[in-house]
Amino acid sequence: MYRERPAGVAGAVLWTSTNPGGERVSRVLPDGCVDLIWSSLAGLLVAGPDRTAFVSVSARGERWVGLRLPPGVGPAVFGVPADELRDARVPLAALWGDQAVADLAERVAADPTAVLPALAAARLRAAGGPDRLGARVAAAAAAGVPVAAIAAEVDLDPRALHRRSRRLFGYGPKTLTRILRMRRALDLARTGVPLAEVAAACGYADQAHLTRDVRDLAGVPPTALLAG
Incomplete structure (x- = not known):
């Protein structure tokens, strides 16, 4: 139930995953990327660059949509150095503030496959593009x-x-x-x-x-x- 396709922004990949069964465990290999993720249960998250595999646990019925930014692009989108996110999964609100993310939450939940790339593109424009x-x-x-x-x-x-x-x-x-x-x-x-x-x-x-x-x-x- 995993799919991915080009996202149309800065070489990023848009991926989706749905877990229709019981709890599912998967191994996510390091790739130098930072992901902006929406979970139907956890909301908006940021997955930092990993040095080793991350073991992900998905609950029954959980739906995920993620925007995988190519190596080096994440800092321009999130406004923090990548090493501050290394080996971490953090709520987006920890980076952008509770109110900013609360204002986004309903729009993202309604259509995450469209909103996540648009959001990243807008942040990149505001930052003058990636380094x-x-x-x-x-x-x-x-x-x-x-x-x-x-x-x-x-x-x-x-x-x-x-x-x-x-x-x-x-x-x-x-x-x-x-x-x-x-x-x-x-x-x-x-x-x-x-x-x-x-x-x-x-x-x-x-x-x-x-x-x-x-x-x-x-x-x-x-x-x-x-x-x-």
């Missing part, structure tokens, strides 16, 4: 570029890159690169490529290195994720 550095660093990290080379590419020394990355992504470029490499490896493995070949293609030393890295970040080995 352009975020897209450059994220693209390089997703391509597996070494951190020193990323720093040189964006004309920052490594310490400055680390500081800016924490504000944009919630963690430094090394962690972002590691997370995005895991995502790339799992996407490739899901096409049927053997794990040993996936490891070589994605820059791991060997299959054992891939397995250790996935276990550290996802909490389970890649075979468990692929089976699920």
Whole structure:
């Protein structure tokens, strides 16, 4: 009962999930993103960038709609550095105030798939758009570029890159690169490529290195994720 599609704003993805049965537990893998989420039970929430998998519990009948903002975009939408949201799920009211969110609540509940993207787009316009550095660093990290080379590419020394990355992504470029490499490896493995070949293609030393890295970040080995 999970679906996603392009949201039409800043490269974001709009996802929906409905739980018609009993309590459901799912594993959400880290991806460098920040999500604006509406829950039919919990209201408006913000899911910060995770360093490891987050175990989500959905109640019977609960409906979720989320706007997944690409790495580096969240701070411009929410008005806080990403590292203040790292590994956290917080009510939107904690960031924008009770009255501001109360004024939004009825409108969002009536049509969250339309209102969440519109809300993010308006916040981005007011902020002058996302920090352009975020897209450059994220693209390089997703391509597996070494951190020193990323720093040189964006004309920052490594310490400055680390500081800016924490504000944009919630963690430094090394962690972002590691997370995005895991995502790339799992996407490739899901096409049927053997794990040993996936490891070589994605820059791991060997299959054992891939397995250790996935276990550290996802909490389970890649075979468990692929089976699920």
